[in-house]
Amino acid sequence: MADNRIMTEIAAQPECWRRAAGMAARVRDALPARGERVAVVGCGTSLFMAQAYAALREAAGHGETDAFAASEAPLARRYDRVLALTRSGTTTEVLDVLDRLGGTVRTTAITADPDTPVSASADRVVALDFADEESVVQTRFATSQLALLRAHLGEDLSSAIADAEAAVSVPLPAELLGAEQITFLGRGWTVGIAQEAALKMREAAGLWTEAYPAMEYRHGPISITGPGRAVWMFGEMPDGLAGQVAATGGLLRAAPADPLADLVVAQRIAVARARAAGLDPERPRHLTRSVILESGA
Numbered sequence: 001m002a003d004n005r006i007m008t009e010i011a012a013q014p015e016c017w018r019r020a021a022g023m024a025a026r027v028r029d030a031l032p033a034r035g036e037r038v039a040v041v042g043c044g045t046s047l048f049m050a051q052a053y054a055a056l057r058e059a060a061g062h063g064e065t066d067a068f069a070a071s072e073a074p075l076a077r078r079y080d081r082v083l084a085l086t087r088s089g090t091t092t093e094v095l096d097v098l099d100r101l102g103g104t105v106r107t108t109a110i111t112a113d114p115d116t117p118v119s120a121s122a123d124r125v126v127a128l129d130f131a132d133e134e135s136v137v138q139t140r141f142a143t144s145q146l147a148l149l150r151a152h153l154g155e156d157l158s159s160a161i162a163d164a165e166a167a168v169s170v171p172l173p174a175e176l177l178g179a180e181q182i183t184f185l186g187r188g189w190t191v192g193i194a195q196e197a198a199l200k201m202r203e204a205a206g207l208w209t210e211a212y213p214a215m216e217y218r219h220g221p222i223s224i225t226g227p228g229r230a231v232w233m234f235g236e237m238p239d240g241l242a243g244q245v246a247a248t249g250g251l252l253r254a255a256p257a258d259p260l261a262d263l264v265v266a267q268r269i270a271v272a273r274a275r276a277a278g279l280d281p282e283r284p285r286h287l288t289r290s291v292i293l294e295s296g297a
Contacts, residue, residue, distance in 0.1 A: 006135040006204075006282045010267050013140045014164040016131045017147035017157060017260075024151035030108050030124040031152050034062045036080035041070040041097050045138040045196055046085035046145075052192030053149045059188060060153045067192075070094045075101060084109040087133070087141045089116030098122050110145050135282040137203050139267050142196065143260055150260075163261030168268070175251050176269055177276070179230040182207065183221060184266075185214040190235035190259045197232065197266040204281035205273035214238050225250035232266070234259040 024031075032038045038057065040050035050067040057065040068074070070084070070093035082105055086094045089111040098107050098121035109122035112132035119125050131144035151157055176182070182201060186194035191213050198211035212221050215238055217231075225231055227249040233241070237254050245252040255262045274281035 006133075006137060006139065006271055007268075009133050009135055009140045010264060010271070011168045012131075013143055013264055014161050014168065016128075016140050016144040017161050017164060019130055020128060020144045020148040021151035021157045021161075024148055027126045027148075028152065030126050031149070032057070032062070032065075032081050032083060032108075036063050037078070038063060038065045038081050038083060039073065039077070039079045040065065040067045040083045040085065041073050041094060042067075042085035043070050043091050043093055045142045045199060046087065046091075046094075048192040048196040048199065049142050049146050050083075050085055050192070051195065052146055052189045055189035055192065056150060056153060062153060070097050073097050079105055081106045081108065083107075084118070084122060085145060086110070086118055087112045087138055089113050089118035094118070095121050110148070112141050137200065137270075137281060139200075139264075143263065146260060160258035160260055163257040164264055167257065167261045167264035170265065172265070172269055172272060173253070176230055176232075176253065177272055179228065179251065180208070181224065181229040182209050182232055183217065183225060183230070184209060184211040184232045184234065185217050185241075186211075186234045186259070187214045187236060187238070193234045193259045193263050194232075197234070197263055200263075200267055200270040201273065204270040205277060205279060207270070207273055214241065217241070218244060222248065234262055 040054050042050045047069050054065040054067040082101055084094050084098055086109060095117055101107055107122045108124040109118045110126045111118050112128055114125050114127040128144050131141045133141055147157055184194035184197045194211040198209040201207040201209040210221060225245060225248040230251040231245045233254040242252055271281045
């Protein structure tokens with residue numbers, strides 16, 4: 001099948017996370033130190049992983065951490081370190097940020113391919129080459145870099161990896177395979193996970209999805225939910241939300257698994273939905289593996 005490659009990449013995530021967590025101590029000096037004021041930049045999927053990490057780092061007491069789309073990064077602000085997330089190492093906006101900051105602040109890039117322009121633009125490079133992908137749509141690289149960063153914050157990822165091992169083979173819920181629309185919700189660090197899940201569905205399957213902080217969902221977006229549509233909650237459910245979703249007639253998913261592992265299920269559903277629609281989940285319409293802009297574009 002055309003999507004065998006992406007399914008292989010999805011299935012490899014538990015082992016990739018194990019390797020990423022295992023290397024955290026070796027690359028400690030390249031990653032943000034406790035107490036540093038940090039900005040994390042990325043584009044697309046990498047932006048959502050940046051948002052998740054920023055929330056985790058602050059919650060763990062490691063220091064102020066902001067996340068920005070690389071094209072919107074406020075470069076005049078004072079940071080101790082800028083961390084760039086870029087699978088390809090060639091994304092124009094990310095390279096522009098690093099080049100403009102050169103010599104003014106410590107910079108680190110996490111990438112899948114160190115033999116790319118990012119190595120000349122960042123002070124330090126952390127390579128997750130074992131998690132690189134052939135597919136345009138990111139799956140294992142994105143989650144592996146977050147696994148690395150979670151381990152660097154001192155998290156024990158054993159349970160998350162076990163949950164991911166289950167997630168790569170668990171039967172997919174029929175209601176989600178047939179849902180007309182899905183709204184993804186998160187709280188704290190899982191807001192970024194919700195955004196990424198929504199992006200996976202849009203990229204791979206062209207599905208109508210939305211994503212919000214869970215407490216904001218009731219301030220308008222709940223109106224979109226109804227019979228035949230679904231709400232997918234990552235992480236702890238706000239009080240009263242389950243009853244309010246039930247009142248709309250929509251389906252609610254709130255799995256007890258680690259949210260990063262539950263994202264694996266969302267990736268698999270995106271591939272299944274793409275297959276059902278006759279789409280290629282590895283090569284979505286209008287997308288390329290890296291966005292490289294011409295000068296002045």
